[in-house]
Amino acid sequence: MNKLSTLILTGIVGFSPMLPAQAVDLRSLRGDRPLDIGSKRPARADVILPDAGEFPKSYDTHPPMIPHKVDKTRISLKQNQCLRCHGELEHKEIDAPMVSKTHFINRAGKRLGHVSTRYYFCTQCHAPQIDKTPLVTNVFGQQSSH
């Protein structure tokens, strides 16, 4: 047996105690439904609107949350319907806030004449809000500071 195959064999032998499947009591967020049966569709929830014009922010550079419905607003490669209201020119007509000036700056720090692709998918950062109990407890901001 050459040196390489001895090494490989040792490797396999070394791992073998871990091979038998261990029964672990796992329960995913979709419940214990088998993977080949579709998960239950969560109940629809209406978006909530902020009391005082905007939702409170959790920290300084927090992207403002969306204070209106967006379920019919589409963002695709061909169109961005958010910009129909929040674009540099469009926002004046609609009387909507303009996208932040930071959204025109590309990765190299250059200001472009249009929203940078870094900021194109608005809902990556801005989200509407619903009044639901979170699936997972969120302790952001409650942990001790460093």
Ligand code: HEC
């Ligand atoms: C039909 C016009 C319209 C469309 C489309 C629209 N918005 Fe708005 N948006 C507004 C207006 C008007 C406001 C000002 C608050 C209000 O009146 O609800 C606003 C407020 C906001 C704010 C809050 C800004 C702040 O400073 O607090 C965010 C964030 C926002 N919109 C993001 C979006 C995103 C993301 C989309 C696309 C998914 C979108 N909006 C689509 C009109 C629009």
Ligand code: HEC
């Ligand atoms: C990478 C995260 C990110 C993306 C993507 C993004 N935004 Fe923002 N947005 C922010 C942050 C953070 C702010 C707060 C101001 C700032 O830091 O520029 C903001 C601010 C805003 C504001 C408020 C501006 C003001 O003067 O108060 C509007 C409106 C807005 N964004 C709309 C949009 C729209 C529309 C898109 C998509 C074309 C978009 N944003 C994409 C992070 C993002």
